[in-house]
Amino acid sequence: MTAEEINWRALIVKNLIDRNRRETNSFNEIITQNNRLLDTTYELKSLNLKLSVENEQLRSGSTAPSNGTSAASAAKISHLESKLLAQQEQLTDLHKRKGENAQMIIDLNLKLEKQNKLLGEREATIADHIAVKSSLRAEVLMLTTSLQELKSLNSCLRDEHCALQLAFASLEEKLRKVQDENRTLVDRLIKYKAKDAEKLNEENESFLKIGKTLFRKRSDKMRKELEDAAREGVSRRSNSPVPALPDLERAGSLSDLTGNAKAAGFFSDGIPKRIHLKFDAHDGEVNAVRWSPVEPLVATGGADRKVNLWDVGKAKMEPRGILIGSNAAVNSVEFDSTGSMVLATSNDYASRVWTVSDQRLRHTLTGHSGKVMAAKFLGEPSKVVTGSHDRTLKIWDLRSRACVETKFAGSSCNDLVTTGTDVSGTTIISGHYDKKIRFWDTRTDCSANEIVLQGKITSLDLSKDCQYLLSCVRDDTIKLLDLRMNQIIKTFSNDNFKVSCDWSRVSFSRDTSRIAAGSNDGAIFIWNINGQLEGTLKENSPGGLFIRSAAAVTAVSWNPFSSVLATVDRAKTCIIWSSA
Numbered sequence: 072m073t074a075e076e077i078n079w080r081a082l083i084v085k086n087l088i089d090r091n092r093r094e095t096n097s098f099n100e101i102i103t104q105n106n107r108l109l110d111t112t113y114e115l116k117s118l119n120l121k122l123s124v125e126n127e128q129l130r131s132g133s134t135a136p137s138n139g140t141s142a143a144s145a146a147k148i149s150h151l152e153s154k155l156l157a158q159q160e161q162l163t164d165l166h167k168r169k170g171e172n173a174q175m176i177i178d179l180n181l182k183l184e185k186q187n188k189l190l191g192e193r194e195a196t197i198a199d200h201i202a203v204k205s206s207l208r209a210e211v212l213m214l215t216t217s218l219q220e221l222k223s224l225n226s227c228l229r230d231e232h233c234a235l236q237l238a239f240a241s242l243e244e245k246l247r248k249v250q251d252e253n254r255t256l257v258d259r260l261i262k263y264k265a266k267d268a269e270k271l272n273e274e275n276e277s278f279l280k281i282g283k284t285l286f287r288k289r290s291d292k293m294r295k296e297l298e299d300a301a302r303e304g305v306s307r308r309s310n311s312p313v314p315a316l317p318d319l320e321r322a323g324s325l326s327d328l329t330g331n332a333k334a335a336g337f338f339s340d341g342i343p344k345r346i347h348l349k350f351d352a353h354d355g356e357v358n359a360v361r362w363s364p365v366e367p368l369v370a371t372g373g374a375d376r377k378v379n380l381w382d383v384g385k386a387k388m389e390p391r392g393i394l395i396g397s398n399a400a401v402n403s404v405e406f407d408s409t410g411s412m413v414l415a416t417s418n419d420y421a422s423r424v425w426t427v428s429d430q431r432l433r434h435t436l437t438g439h440s441g442k443v444m445a446a447k448f449l450g451e452p453s454k455v456v457t458g459s460h461d462r463t464l465k466i467w468d469l470r471s472r473a474c475v476e477t478k479f480a481g482s483s484c485n486d487l488v489t490t491g492t493d494v495s496g497t498t499i500i501s502g503h504y505d506k507k508i509r510f511w512d513t514r515t516d517c518s519a520n521e522i523v524l525q526g527k528i529t530s531l532d533l534s535k536d537c538q539y540l541l542s543c544v545r546d547d548t549i550k551l552l553d554l555r556m557n558q559i560i561k562t563f564s565n566d567n568f569k570v571s572c573d574w575s576r577v578s579f580s581r582d583t584s585r586i587a588a589g590s591n592d593g594a595i596f597i598w599n600i601n602g603q604l605e606g607t608l609k610e611n612s613p614g615g616l617f618i619r620s621a622a623a624v625t626a627v628s629w630n631p632f633s634s635v636l637a638t639v640d641r642a643k644t645c646i647i648w649s650s651a
Contacts, residue, residue, distance in 0.1 A: 458484030502528030589624020
């Protein structure tokens with residue numbers, strides 16, 4: 072038992088003793104007097120009994136007393152009777168006072184019961200207060216501990232902030248030095264270029280002088296030959312058309328490209344059945360894959376902060392280039408409609424645009440406060456829309472390299488698609504963490520419409536005619552929406568199909584007749600548009616349609632001209648599937 076419990080128990084006992092003393096002292100005299108009256112009553116009763124006995128003895132005494140004795144006895148009897156009468160009156164008075172004292176005792180007992188009841192209520196209140204006090208003390212102790220932890224955390228964060236400030240200052244100093252060195256190198260390069268230009272101009276002038284002489288000689292010779300041919304009447308033209316040299320070269324290259332594509336099964340329309348190519352695309356997980364709209368070129372983005380280009384139109388994979396510049400993992404990749412630019416998003420809160428021909432970084436779009444999960448070209452290659460975990464969508468103008476509009480969605484955006492070719496009338500469709508698909512008109516600031524699904528949306532894909540929308544949902548289903556009716560018309564699911572991650576990408580085939588999706592167990596599921604499962608691709612299994620990748624599939628993409636399918640997974644692998 073603690074000292075505190077002993078103290079409050081002693082305090083309660085002391086209070087009870089004081090209250091008993093305070094409430095009984097005022098009745099001590101009454102009780103004493105009542106006891107005295109009771110004693111006197113008992114004495115008078117005994118005396119009365121004794122006198123009664125003596126009276127009876129006197130009445131039944133001698134029958135013939137003498138006159139003197141009779142007079143003495145009569146006087147004595149009269150005295151006793153008067154004394155008895157006085158005693159009876161006194162006894163009556165005592166009985167009356169006894170009744171009054173009894174009524175007073177009853178009243179005091181009732182008052183005592185009320186006081187005891189009030190005391191019980193106050194004791195219960197004291198117990199409640201003690202319990203509240205104990206809980207408050209525990210809460211104070213917990214808050215004190217939390218305050219100390221917060222103080223230590225705040226101190227740690229301050230130290231980290233100071234360290235980061237020092238590192239930032241050091242990096243700024245390095246940046247200034249590098250910029251100064253870069254300016255110096257640029258100045259030197261300009262000087263060297265100027266010298267080269269002067270030398271080139273001198274060589275061109277000398278070449279032009281020589282060329283003019285040669286051109287004059289050749290012109291004279293050609294004029295002479297033409298005159299001779301005219302005189303002889305010989306025609307230099309052939310009856311059968313012969314293409315010019317550039318046309319022949321173009322025809323040859325196109326024939327080579329067609330032959331390679333046919334060899335790879337790029338013009339087949341069947342279901343993919345076998346692995347055409349398999350290669351390690353990145354040094355870490357591969358998060359995204361996309362086909363070029365103009366050639367058999369595949370772009371992949373991975374956790375190693377790179378976007379890799381792969382030429383897969385031949386029997387052997389050939390690396391086309393590496394697009395660098397991201398400071399964190401790449402989440403999505405996208406080609407523009409001409410296939411000349413690649414757009415990629417990253418976990419470093421930025422999006423970037425490269426040109427395919429020279430593989431140079433052209434634009435870096437920064438402004439989001441969370442990782443950017445998806446980006447698309449908006450109508451024309453000079454407009455881009457991005458969706459981020461900071462719950463916003465931003466529209467960028469690549470000509471001014473600035474954000475021209477921000478749309479506040481209220482939930483993290485995992486993927487988006489765009490419809491229409493006219494920028495003024497383009498619609499943006501975004502899928503979000505709060506299980507909603509939102510429709511945005513670029514001419515207004517707020518959402519034009521929204522559809523609620525049963526789980527958070529991981530990806531969206533739009534059919535070529537912009538009439539159907541494919542949505543992958545985290546409840547392991549894929550929803551097909553008719554945008555003309557704004558409602559779900561088909562649900563694709565399977566007991567073995569499990570969505571692998573929050574950015575798992577699904578895709579329409581080129582003719583919108585099939586859909587493909589990767590599962591968490593490495594399988595690739597292919598449904599037809601009517602909801603029937605046509606095949607499950609798994610690796611190293613005989614029988615054609617049963618091929619499985621080594622790890623969870625994160626993204627799939629159909630070739631825009633055939634049934635060739637590209638898939639990537641978390642095991643750094645990219646696989647090209649074909650039906651031939």
